[in-house]
Amino acid sequence: MKISSKFILKEKINADLSQTVIFRVIFNRINIRHYTDIKILSKFWDDNSKRIKTGHKEAKNLNLQLDSIENNFKTFITRCKLDNVSLTPDMIKHHLKNSLLRNNFYNFVDNDINTVGKCTLKETTIVTHKHYNEVLKSFAPNLCFQDIDIAFLYKFETYLKNNELKPGTINTAMQTIKKYINKAINQDIITNYVFKNYKINCTVKIQFSSRSSSITSVKTFTRSGL
Numbered sequence: 001m002k003i004s005s006k007f008i009l010k011e012k013i014n015a016d017l018s019q020t021v022i023f024r025v026i027f028n029r030i031n032i033r034h035y036t037d038i039k040i041l042s043k044f045w046d047d048n049s050k051r052i053k054t055g056h057k058e059a060k061n062l063n064l065q066l067d068s069i070e071n072n073f074k075t076f077i078t079r080c081k082l083d084n085v086s087l088t089p090d091m092i093k094h095h096l097k098n099s100l101l102r103n104n105f106y107n108f109v110d111n112d113i114n115t116v117g118k119c120t121l122k123e124t125t126i127v128t129h130k131h132y133n134e135v136l137k138s139f140a141p142n143l144c145f146q147d148i149d150i151a152f153l154y155k156f157e158t159y160l161k162n163n164e165l166k167p168g169t170i171n172t173a174m175q176t177i178k179k180y181i182n183k184a185i186n187q188d189i190i191t192n193y194v195f196k197n198y199k200i201n202c203t204v205k206i207q208f209s210s211r212s213s214s215i216t217s218v219k220t221f222t223r224s225g226l
Contacts (some may be wrong), residue, residue: 001087003027005073007050007066014039021045021052023069023096030089034096036069037104037142038062058142065144068103069096105143108189109133109180132176135160145190148181153198171200 004026009019018039025032044056051066052059076095080087109129117126136143139159140152153174160170184190 009042009045017041025092027089027092032089032092061147062142064146068144068146103144105145106133112183129176132173135173145184148194150194150198157200
């Protein structure tokens with residue numbers, strides 16, 4: 001069995017001039033391409049390290065996502081070897097697809113809502129969870145589970161406060177994140193319970209230069225009965 005892997009940029013340029021980062025696997029001369037959610041301008045790509053240059057404002061978080069994809073794949077290959085599993089291209093494709101879904105916080109939430117949530121949650125609760133997921137996206141467009149630590153929680157809380165959201169609304173937003181962190185732990189996706197030492201801090205206030213449309217909409221949403 002011959003297998004190698006590396007990150008590359010998709011040759012085709014997107015409408016915004018960015019290029020999608022691809023995780024390419026060559027398995028017994030079969031080329032398998034796994035498209036990530038990460039899109040960057042080519043000037044920010046380091047072709048030697050196969051990572052995003054530090055000049056990109058989200059380089060640290062995006063590279064952590066790439067590290068996670070690569071490390072998860074290496075672990076998968078090692079386990080297959082130890083268990084004497086005969087790998088196939090379809091098995092590799094399935095693993096990569098599942099890995100991306102589970103690692104990305106937003107993909108995980110959307111998948112849970114559209115599967116388990118439809119059977120266990122009220123329609124109003126589903127609307128609430130989807131809405132706060134969009135609010136979180138306005139703060140962190142690319143978010144993986146490893147990005148969510150206690151510092152991240154306090155930064156997000158501060159972001160909400162400086163958009164003049166009420167304590168009850170902020171608590172609902174944080175409780176929504178907490179719910180899916182717990183689900184991820186129960187599914188063995190993560191092990192660290194980030195909310196263990198977290199408490200809402202009502203004294204922090206930092207001025208932001210602008211407010212997002214998602215934050216404005218959550219104010220209206222809250223007043224309507226959440």
